[in-house]
Amino acid sequence: MIKEHSALKHFKLITKKYRGCIESMLEARANNKFESWQFLSETEIVDILLSKSSGLSEDRYHEVFADMAIATWGITKGIYRFDQDSFNAVIDTEQNDKIPKDILLKSPEWSIYIESPNLTLYEREIKGFFVYILGNEIPEYLIIVGDYGNNKCEICTLSFAKDNVSEMLYDVLQKYREHEKFTVLVSELNKIVSLIIFICTQQQEINGTPKNPVARKTKLGYRVDVRDTTQIWDVGQRIGAAIRLSEKQKKSHVVDHDIGRNMPRPHIRRAHWHGYWVGKGRSDYKLNWVAPALVNISDDIPAVIHKIKK
Numbered sequence: 001m002i003k004e005h006s007a008l009k010h011f012k013l014i015t016k017k018y019r020g021c022i023e024s025m026l027e028a029r030a031n032n033k034f035e036s037w038q039f040l041s042e043t044e045i046v047d048i049l050l051s052k053s054s055g056l057s058e059d060r061y062h063e064v065f066a067d068m069a070i071a072t073w074g075i076t077k078g079i080y081r082f083d084q085d086s087f088n089a090v091i092d093t094e095q096n097d098k099i100p101k102d103i104l105l106k107s108p109e110w111s112i113y114i115e116s117p118n119l120t121l122y123e124r125e126i127k128g129f130f131v132y133i134l135g136n137e138i139p140e141y142l143i144i145v146g147d148y149g150n151n152k153c154e155i156c157t158l159s160f161a162k163d164n165v166s167e168m169l170y171d172v173l174q175k176y177r178e179h180e181k182f183t184v185l186v187s188e189l190n191k192i193v194s195l196i197i198f199i200c201t202q203q204q205e206i207n208g209t210p211k212n213p214v215a216r217k218t219k220l221g222y223r224v225d226v227r228d229t230t231q232i233w234d235v236g237q238r239i240g241a242a243i244r245l246s247e248k249q250k251k252s253h254v255v256d257h258d259i260g261r262n263m264p265r266p267h268i269r270r271a272h273w274h275g276y277w278v279g280k281g282r283s284d285y286k287l288n289w290v291a292p293a294l295v296n297i298s299d300d301i302p303a304v305i306h307k308i309k310k
Contacts, residue, residue, distance in 0.1 A: 093194045107131065123181060
């Protein structure tokens with residue numbers, strides 16, 4: 001018997017907690033227009049969830065933020081699964097303090113779930129985390145919901161009131177500046193945000209083409225189809241293969257007997273971000289993830305296969 005994914009368990013709990021919420025969300029979506037990065041506005045989804053639960057009041061909005069992320073995830077049910085070696089390289093990426101916040105609006109789906117083996121949030125191991133952007137006309141918060149398993153989760157919010165991703169992180173971390181575990185939280189969030197940025201900007205490294213469903217016209221207005229089952233999106237397979245090949249060549253370096261010394265040993269340089277502005281008025285920021293530099297290795301690296309629409 002196939003074990004039910006933890007993300008799906010959370011979603012099913014939400015549909016029981018707020019009975020009829022998904023249908024109401026679809027109706028609200030059909031009758032209004034929203035920004036490309038949002039399924040519903042904050043006002044719409046808050047009103048729906050509060051109306052579906054007698055146990056919540058308007059002064060407890062923060063408690064429903066996590067539920068918004070999970071409910072919206074249930075529309076597309078995308079689960080992003082990194083190749084393990086790629087995962088390790090991405091979470092070890094050197095930080096860049098110039099990445100603009102709008103990069104986070106490029107997520108392939110309205111709400112996503114990223115598996116994160118062995119990562120922690122607030123010093124507790126998480127199976128993965130939901131990522132969702134909350135706002136009305138403009139994005140207000142990046143919502144991260146850590147999945148502890150056993151139907152337990154915890155929320156972390158980053159404010160879009162800052163200019164770049166680094167400042168968003170700095171802002172939330174100030175609350176914990178005097179906490180004895182401050183450095184632990186810094187490390188945790190840097191790793192989590194690196195994974196999010198990778199998904200948002202390196203979609204060519206995802207096997208397949210995750211995207212939000214296009215609304216279709218019905219008698220009830222324009223409707224989007226809700227995916228019935230989870231969809232696994234494999235991430236970073238090409239990069240992972242390259243890293244493993246590099247490691248293999250490092251272990252089998254050649255000795256040059258003619259000059260009596262080792263030839264340059266294959267090695268890996270730490271990954272980093274490289275960004276630049278393009279377009280009219282330099283209005284669009286392109287961000288590349290520069291993989292751990294595969295120095296002195298051959299080009300026998302497997303390619304990622306992408307389906308091309310004819």
